[in-house]
Amino acid sequence: MLTYTIRRLLMLIPVLFGMTIVVFFIIRAIPGDPAQVILGQQATKEAMAQLTEKLGLNDPWYVQFFHYVKGLLSGDLGESLRSSAPIKDEIWPYLAATLELSLVAMLIAIFIGVNAGIISAWFQNSWFDYTAMILALIGISIPVFWLGLMEQWAFSLELGWLPSTGRENVRDPVEVVTNLYLIDTLIAGRFDQFGEVIRHLILPSLALATIPMAIIARITRSSMLEVMRSDYIRTARAKGMRMFFVVYKHSLKNAVIPVLTVIGLQVGLLLGGAILTETIFGWPGIGRYIYEAIGFRDYPVIQSGILIIATIFILINLVVDLLYVAIDPRIKYN
């Protein structure tokens, strides 16, 4: 188990190295010149040449790549071309904002999705089953940007219940400690602010949760249906067990592995794929950070941002793989 974990962590190295190569070359294939973007259309040739030289962009690609990887190995993510600040210091607030949003979204998606899937399987072909599965189909098909805009229109504009953008009330900013505002407000003992942060989280996290929720519901349902037909479920019922426990204890544990796999993949997608949602809801997350960096051809930021997302993605899936072992005694990694 421990050796397996260590081996998987070591495997991170070639994967991330491969990722680095791919990202490094793809962003350099995008037309556009960082110096031009930074200095603007009116910049003189001399100024641009000077800046390009200063940014090290005149070096051959392998020299640039070597510098970058060397930095990475010593824990240096590089400096932003735009702000000249170390990315290491700059990226955390954005990352924290995304983590907070996607965690809340994922919790909603898991709670509703798993339960909807279970109840649909339990009462297969009932009105609940049909309704839930039609909603899930709609949920998968809906474009997130449209859903986000509709939420803002309905709940902010028309009903005025919830704020449409941002993470906090800008007139009463959160005292930042960890950059996870739910935690920061609690540290400060500001429960009013905590409520405010939650109010800001509701619309974007619902928009973000829709697709994973729908996918989780469908996977849970089909996995549960298969399990509930098995002999050991009949045994559990023959013991005189309540259907509720038959479903939530004996069936769910057996049905949960494919659901976990999907959850792992979806968390990864949320981390990197929240750009649309973050843009619509003015959420200062890592998706927007990278998106803006692309606009400025801020190569180091793009590279390091993607690298961090990839690392988190791989780590989450490692955790999922380890959870399999915790759940199913028959699974052994050697």
Next chain:
Amino acid sequence: MKGESVLEVKNLRTSFFTDDGEVAAVDDIDFYINKGEILGVVGESGCGKSVTSLSIMGLVPSPPGKIVGGEILYKGEDLTKASEKRMRQIRGNDITMIFQEPMTSLNPLFTIGNQIMETIRLHNKWNKQQVKERAIEILQMVGLPRAEELLNEYPHQLSGGMRQRVMIAMAMVCNPQLLIADEPTTALDVTIQAQILKLMKKLNQDYQTAIMMITHDLGVVAEVCQRIVVMYAGKVVEEGDIATIYRNPKHPYTIGLIKSVPDMRKKVDRLYSIPGNVPKPGSIKDGCRFAARCEHAFDRCFRETPELYQTGEGQKVRCFLHEQQGGVSE
């Protein structure tokens, strides 16, 4: 002979409602099980044996299945009318069940101990220590070694025979009045089969638990049962004491079944088999269901359905040949 019965099934009819309409898997069957007796229920696959047992447990998959008529009397209480709550008290405590497939009948993700202790806790308000002690005791009772360690092991670490013993332990842990065993030895190899049968017979004798032994194996029946009910296509065709039926089977189907058991003392080139196949449930509306495969069938057999005729002490036969106590000779 009918004594004090623990279970009495009267005119039970269980149907499955499919796209092709109602299919009666169990069609108007009657039988009873006396206290402490082992009753064999014999028949080919698809004759309604398993549906009968699931009906008694109230576990017929619904939809599409449903008990549409009759009574299942457990100590006088009609289980077809019992609430789900009452059925839960009965299942696992008064009436328990073991299944054909020991490999898949235990939940793979919970320990043996968890699964046995869960049954105890469902029906008793005992403390942790008492529950654990009872679990160990029952595992020892079914002849499993290292009972205490076994509590922490998972089903995949056990062999098929051991798993079936665990299933029996789980079924016996609350001292049930009736144990329904649905082909308990079919999936096991022969030596293990004998051990399991011996165990069941012992438990029956030691604890006076009545057993309803569902099987298609006449050898099993001869080994352990006192009485036998022969089913064919959802109906009981013959019923009686084991000795009477083996010595003097009356229904042509029973005769065929007994004839098709190979005899070690005779050398034959080809084993006997009953010609034809079991009819699809619901395909025969009128007449005797066995008529199409019966060498003694005559006109009336295809028009009318015979009753169960009493032909002797504790023997009943559903065949016109025995309407007036006549007999079919071999």
